[in-house]
Amino acid sequence: MQRVTITLDDDLMDELDKLIEERGYQNRSEAIRDLARAGLGQAARTSDTRQPCFGVLSYVYDHASRDLARRLTSTFHNHHDLTVASMHVHLDHDNCLEIGVLKGPTSEVQHFAEHVIAERSVRHGTLQIVPQVEKNTLEEASD
Template sequence: MQRITITLDDELMQDLDRLIAARGGQNRSEAIRDLVRAGLQQATREENAGQPCVGVLSYVYDHAARDLSRRLTNTFHDHHDLTIASMHVHLDAENCLEVGILKGSMEEVQHFADHVTAERSVRHGSVQLIPVQSTPHE
């Protein structure tokens, strides 16, 4: 392991300490390592936007929201070339969870996920992009 020294302004340090407290007692070094890893993953996605990936898109939405179910279904149909599989779960009387497995370029999958999670009444959403190496068929 390498030891480094960094300087953070007071406001940023308070934000970091709040994050540590919210996550249940990590120390500052571990929190900064986690943030660096997340930043490196983001940079890798940006650098490899055209590279193939598999994405796991998960989101929770209000199933009673006007036309939302239809709009989401149409969005998936409009991008059928990206969708491998999906699963729908009724969480309670108001909320549904959708999980979609997507395949395409990192840029296409991220754009699609951003479009879905930006819909009104989609309450929570995230996408995990997993780079894949294409291997020639023998």
């Protein structure tokens, strides 16, 4: 194991200490190792843009924003080949949450998600990429 020294600003350190307490880590090193693994895993999942994947796109938007719901619906219809399923949730009087399950080449899924998140009055959006595992890969792993 190697020892590394890093410098973090006070606000980031406070957030890290809260995470350590909430999740019950024994020390900062364990928490930072887990966060590094998670970050490296996410980077690896999105590095091969040709690899088929599943994506979970979630975003919150102002449903009263002019033409936004129509534009979002059109975007999903125009990319029907990437869309597996979607769910709409009314959060409050002004805000809606949409969750879309996507499937396709990583680059196309990412591009589609970026387009949706960039729409005006979409207040928050995230995409979680899950690599599509081949059946043969699963069988080999279980042997």
